[in-house]
Amino acid sequence: MSRQPTDPFAIQRPRRVRVQAPDDATFPIPSGSPEHSADAFYVRQLIRSQLRLAVSVASGIIVLLVGITVLLSFWPAITEMALFSIPLPWWILGVGVYPLIIMAGVLYNLSAVRNERRYRSIAR
Amino acid sequence: MTQPFSVIALLVVCLATVLVAVHGLRLSRTTSDFYVASRTVRPWWNASAIGGEYLSAASFLGVAGLIVVSGQSGLWFPIGYTAGYLMLLLFVAAPLRRSQAYTLPDFAQIRFASVPLRKITTYLVVLICLLYIVPQMHGASLTLTVATGLPDWAGPLLVATVVCLTVVSGGMRSVTFVQAFQYWLKLAALVVPTIFLLTRLIPGNDPALRVQQLGERLGGGGSMGLYETISIIIALLFGTLGLPHVLVRFYTNPTGQAARSTTVIVLGLLSFFYIWPVALGILGRLFTPDLGQTGNADATVLLLPGTILEGLAADLLTSVVVGGAFAAFLSTTSGLVVSLAGAVSQEFFAGTVRGFKISTVLATTAPLLVAGLTSSLALAGAIGNVFAFTASTICPLLLLGIWWRQLTSIGAIAGMLTGAISCALSLLVSGLLTGSDSFWVALIRQPAAWSVPLAFLVTILVSLATAKRVPRNVERILARLHVPERSDLHD
Numbered sequence: 001m002s003r004q005p006t007d008p009f010a011i012q013r014p015r016r017v018r019v020q021a022p023d024d025a026t027f028p029i030p031s032g033s034p035e036h037s038a039d040a041f042y043v044r045q046l047i048r049s050q051l052r053l054a055v056s057v058a059s060g061i062i063v064l065l066v067g068i069t070v071l072l073s074f075w076p077a078i079t080e081m082a083l084f085s086i087p088l089p090w091w092i093l094g095v096g097v098y099p100l101i102i103m104a105g106v107l108y109n110l111s112a113v114r115n116e117r118r119y120r121s122i123a124r
Numbered sequence: 125m126t127q128p129f130s131v132i133a134l135l136v137v138c139l140a141t142v143l144v145a146v147h148g149l150r151l152s153r154t155t156s157d158f159y160v161a162s163r164t165v166r167p168w169w170n171a172s173a174i175g176g177e178y179l180s181a182a183s184f185l186g187v188a189g190l191i192v193v194s195g196q197s198g199l200w201f202p203i204g205y206t207a208g209y210l211m212l213l214l215f216v217a218a219p220l221r222r223s224q225a226y227t228l229p230d231f232a233q234i235r236f237a238s239v240p241l242r243k244i245t246t247y248l249v250v251l252i253c254l255l256y257i258v259p260q261m262h263g264a265s266l267t268l269t270v271a272t273g274l275p276d277w278a279g280p281l282l283v284a285t286v287v288c289l290t291v292v293s294g295g296m297r298s299v300t301f302v303q304a305f306q307y308w309l310k311l312a313a314l315v316v317p318t319i320f321l322l323t324r325l326i327p328g329n330d331p332a333l334r335v336q337q338l339g340e341r342l343g344g345g346g347s348m349g350l351y352e353t354i355s356i357i358i359a360l361l362f363g364t365l366g367l368p369h370v371l372v373r374f375y376t377n378p379t380g381q382a383a384r385s386t387t388v389i390v391l392g393l394l395s396f397f398y399i400w401p402v403a404l405g406i407l408g409r410l411f412t413p414d415l416g417q418t419g420n421a422d423a424t425v426l427l428l429p430g431t432i433l434e435g436l437a438a439d440l441l442t443s444v445v446v447g448g449a450f451a452a453f454l455s456t457t458s459g460l461v462v463s464l465a466g467a468v469s470q471e472f473f474a475g476t477v478r479g480f481k482i483s484t485v486l487a488t489t490a491p492l493l494v495a496g497l498t499s500s501l502a503l504a505g506a507i508g509n510v511f512a513f514t515a516s517t518i519c520p521l522l523l524l525g526i527w528w529r530q531l532t533s534i535g536a537i538a539g540m541l542t543g544a545i546s547c548a549l550s551l552l553v554s555g556l557l558t559g560s561d562s563f564w565v566a567l568i569r570q571p572a573a574w575s576v577p578l579a580f581l582v583t584i585l586v587s588l589a590t591a592k593r594v595p596r597n598v599e600r601i602l603a604r605l606h607v608p609e610r611s612d613l614h615d
Contacts, residue, residue, distance in 0.1 A: 109384050
């Protein structure tokens with residue numbers, strides 16, 4: 001018979017798990033029982049709605065940025081307009097674009113969570 | 125001219141970096157700690173760390189320098205650096221975190237279980253990290269030479285030594301602390317001098333004259349054409365989401381949703397940061413416009429306090445900026461070195477802690493040698509080229525790998541090679557074509573607008589042609605990338 005450990009709490013204490021970098025081709029690929037076709041359908045729906053959301057926000061921002069470039073390039077007179085003696089394009093590019101980028105990020109985040117909630121409520 | 129204050133600021137930043145790193149050492153033991161801080165970092169910490177890591181020499185010195193040289197066009201760089209994170213948020217942040225991969229090669233491995241694809245991704249990551257570290261070394265060289273008059277190899281050597289020490293001693297865990305601390309340090313190092321310079325200027329003599337000058341110096345649009353501007357926007361937007369040192373940060377979030385929240389905070393932190401280099405660039409256009417002609421425009425931020433003020437105030441503010449600039453070089457370089465060493469040690473040393481340490485030493489000495497052999501480009505431009513390269517190579521693999529079922533490993537390899545060769549060749553050729561301003565030269569100088577779509581096109585066509593090679597477990601893998609973790613739904 002082996003002796004009891006001297007530290008009575010040693011068994012209860014969680015073991016430290018050493019995480020090693022995986023060797024080639026041994027990643028835990030998801031497995032287990034085959035998924036129900038209904039669940040696979042909902043996953044496809046989720047991916048499609050997330051992609052639609054991401055693409056629409058991204059194209060909004062890209063159209064905005066390219067639109068500003070085209071505007072500045074074909075309407076140079078805009079440089080004549082100034083606010084506190086700083087030309088208008090400097091205000092648009094130096095300050096104005098950033099709140100729009102942050103807003104797009106916040107709105108996307110909310111919608112993405114909503115998509116995932118909807119998936120959970122249907123799939124479970 | 126040796127300025128004692130600048131030397132002191134420099135030493136303080138370097139020492140503080142090493143101390144914070146050693147403090148993290150006690151918490152860092154396993155391989156997982158070394159790579160990704162055991163994924164226990166909170167969103168605010170993580171966002172600060174991402175900001176700290178991302179705001180490099182190009183942001184701290186390069187943006188203001190570019191505004192001095194090319195005026196209004198320079199404003200597109202900080203916009204692209206920020207909007208790139210929006211793209212990362214939209215397409216990559218949560219799925220990549222849920223993939224449970226440590227690095228980009230790991231992602232390729234999980235998605236395709238293909239050894240050739242993994243190897244090519246590894247080599248591209250190594251190349252991108254090297255290309256990105258070298259400008260940091262050039263920035264360090266410039267800063268140390270301008271601030272203290274030391275020879276131009278001293279700055280890179282100092283950066284390489286400190287980074288090597290911090291990364292070898294603590295890995296990612298301590299790097300997270302170091303990075304978060306350095307975001308706020310960099311921000312303060314720009315905010316304090318900018319506000320001080322502005323408060324000294326506004327009540328200064330003859331405001332009417334200054335205001336008139338301001339209008340004149342900022343007028344006339346930018347120096348970049350329409351095509352070049354659009355190409356840079358594309359490079360920066362799609363290049364950010366392939367940067368290895370940025371992506372590795374996302375594995376430190378506990379869940380996919382935490383990764384998204386972190387990215388939104390990062391958008392705020394970056395937007396707030398870039399106000400200050402832009403303001404300093406405008407001041408530079410007013411007070412040090414000659415720097416644009418001498419090719420030393422990247423020193424604008426460093427030289428402004430001494431130009432506008434005199435005596436003790438100038439010395440103190442210069443030292444603050446020098447300290448901040450070094451924080452920028454150290455944080456970006458250490459993030460890149462962690463990614464580079466991670467990739468090298470996984471590939472050649474079977475991912476052990478000892479292998480990681482050896483790789484770290486290699487990852488700091490190699491760019492040091494390259495930086496010594498090459499001459500410095502404009503910082504923001506050099507980094508812009510790296511973004512174009514990343515957007516043409518890593519971006520198609522990531523975007524299509526996360527969102528497109530029909531992607532095959534052969535398609536991904538073909539796309540990455542096409543993007544890498546076309547982008548690299550045109551950037552190399554553009555180095556030989558100087559001076560000319562024709563449309564064709566612009567096409568070669570800023571390849572992203574055509575090389576990124578080309579890489580996507582080749583990836584898609586080859587994937588469709590090799591449709592039989594679509595991995596059989598693709599549905600399961602995509603489900604793992606996109607289905608929310610259970611714990612996500614409670615917050």
